[in-house]
Amino acid sequence: MGGCARGSSHIARLAALRHDASANLHNVVSDLDDPSRLTLLRTLDLLRPHEDASFDRVTAMAALATGRPTALITFITPDGQWVASRVGWDRLFHPLSESFCVHTLGSDALLQVCDATADPRFRGNVLVTEGPMVRFYAGQPICFDGHLLGAVCVLDAVPGALTPDQVTVLRHLADLVADLLRVRLERSQAEQQRAKGEALMAALARSEVTLRESEERYRLLWQTTTDAVLIIDDAAIIRFANPALQTLFGHRPEDVIGQSLAMVQPPRLRGAHDRGFAAYLRSGERRLDWRATETIGLRADGSEVPIEVAFSELEVGGRRHFAAFMRDLTERNRAQHELRRNEAARRELEDHLRQTQKLEAIGVLAGGIAHDFNNIVAGILGNTQLALDDLDPQHPAVQSLQQIRKAGLRGREMVQQILTFARRRPQRAGHCELQALVDETMSLLRPTIPTSVKIETQLPGRPLRVFADATQVEQALINLCANAWQAMAGRPGRIVIGASETPLDREAAERLGGLAPGRHVHLFVRDDGPGMDEATVKRVFEPFFTTKPEGEGTGLGLSVVHGIVTGHGGAITVDSAPGKGTTFHIWLPAGDNAAATEPMPMQPQPAHGAGRHVMYVDDDEVMTLMVSRLLERAGYRVSVFGHATDALRCFENAPSDVDIVVTDLNMPGLSGLDVLREIHAIRPGVPVVIGSGNLPPELLADAERAGVRATFQKQNTLEELPALLAELLGL
Structure with a gap:
């Protein structure tokens, strides 16, 4: 050597x-x-x-x-x-x-x-x-x-x-x-x-x-390279092949020697190759990049394989020869496909994130609207009730004031619905009568659903109660019914809401996803719409999945229903087939038949104030005037302030003269939490109550950490505030 x-x-x-x-x-x-x-x-x-x-x-x-x-x-x-x-x-x-x-x-x-x-x-x-x-x-x-x-x-x-x-x-x-x-x-x-x-x-x-x-x-050198190597002469006859050829094409090297190059080319590519090869032999002009050209190869079993080919020309024994190094691109192409798929998934996730952010923005907007509107409703309801108290029952204006009061109550309920749909109200479970929930849902749906779609109920004559958050159950029913009539796409149809009490044994409970055996209420929403195929049914509860055209749906309606049901310890299933309509089945734990949570009647509270001094802070003049009259009638001595700084200055001058402080949460300058902290800095322990037209859970938590004694919804000021103050002051 x-x-x-x-x-x-x-x-x-x-x-x-x-x-x-x-x-x-x-x-x-x-x-x-x-x-x-x-x-x-x-x-x-x-x-x-x-x-x-x-x-x-x-x-x-x-x-x-x-x-x-x-x-x-x-x-x-x-x-x-x-x-x-x-x-x-x-x-x-x-x-x-x-x-x-x-x-x-x-x-x-x-x-x-x-x-x-x-x-x-x-x-x-x-x-x-x-x-x-x-x-x-x-x-x-x-x-x-x-x-x-x-x-x-x-x-x-x-x-x-x-x-x-x-x-x-x-x-x-x-x-x-x-x-x-x-x-x-x-x-x-x-x-x-x-x-x-x-x-x-x-x-x-x-x-x-x-x-x-x-x-x-x-x-x-030839046998250890992982690339398949072929050497052909100027007649495209294979003169050399290395062992890697068998790995790539399935041909043994000895079987291809003396054969035409066409045996590793798909038929559809042979004509173009022959013409290009002949043109190069005549002119010497290259039309391809000889260092890296992607094409398709033909395996011995007839399958095709993507390959990358590098060419070189050499002279052997005075005759022109051409060598080709060929590399399998299957794994590279698979990786590129996976990369493109991941990129598509990333874009889809970004679209979903934008949809979620839109919903969150709508929720924030709804919360702001609710706060302002609840202030208005509180002023209307409070002043209307005070006016009714001032008038003789036979006064001509009483009937008009009662209509104003009824419209105010409807507006207050509408705000609660907005907050429910925006998912900004905490779950408050109680024993609910299902007939009342379905009736309320029907009253909300009928003005919305087209007259061509009939909506009916199938309920038993006796009461059915579930232990649930009534508002969230209403939301679930509304979502299911809205989904049903939207699927009808303008065609006439029929929606049925039904319920019955169904005892579940252990086997049936397990089949429904591990429910606890015992008494359950079976609630269903059935439509005679177009139905869904099996693939759609399997994905129907996935967040962001929708069959609606782009821009017409968020894909969250049914996933919210699923979350509400499972959050109540229940289960939901769906039966559907193309052309057969759709039925959603909901199982909820049955409630106590002996008692149901009834809404508190709207009645002003009797006088309990005993001359105690209440400081009320609110930037809304309508509210300050109404609350002042309301509490004075209840026997309290009231000082009202439209600016938090004025209230704090007065409190600092005579802190022992104030028995309790009531403040709005959202005010310009200092918020209700700021007022609470300043009050406690001057006189620790004085009771502070905060009211707002919208009290989402995070604000309630902040208020509790700051030491608030109680909170109330301002739209319920007339019913709640006098009794709440009496309770806190021990009257």
């Missing part, structure tokens, strides 16, 4: 030249003039241009393995650089001033120039500025008998860099050239000493061993 000792004196003399970009070319030439080195070059017959098929196979492999258009084997003499084999190169000799390879003769390591225009050693080289316009160069020195004779190199007109595997291949190829030089030298010596008999036979034997080792190098 050819080799190069690291301690060689010749290499040591050249090492400085290799790493010194400003070295004088004359010094290089003088070191190249070493007599033993020149003798070796003459003996190997390397001082002239000549053809060697073995060298040609090496340059062909170098070009193929690195994907570069040009590959050379060069030998350096004091006169210049001789090209012993070439792919993609015309000239056979270069003066040393043009040589890249001379710079490799300082070490047995690879010299790599990623961009010659950026390297001071080469930026002025004629090969860089003119002619082939070399940009990339990589050369592996050829070490033989202690001398650096030349290099195996690859060049390109675009900048670049070799991969670690390609560096390894280039080193093996340089060793292979040294092996071939050894064969050449030993054959030369054998021919000169034919008369010596045994010495000649020994030299020939060594040459055969070296050849076998060289052949083994070739075999390993």
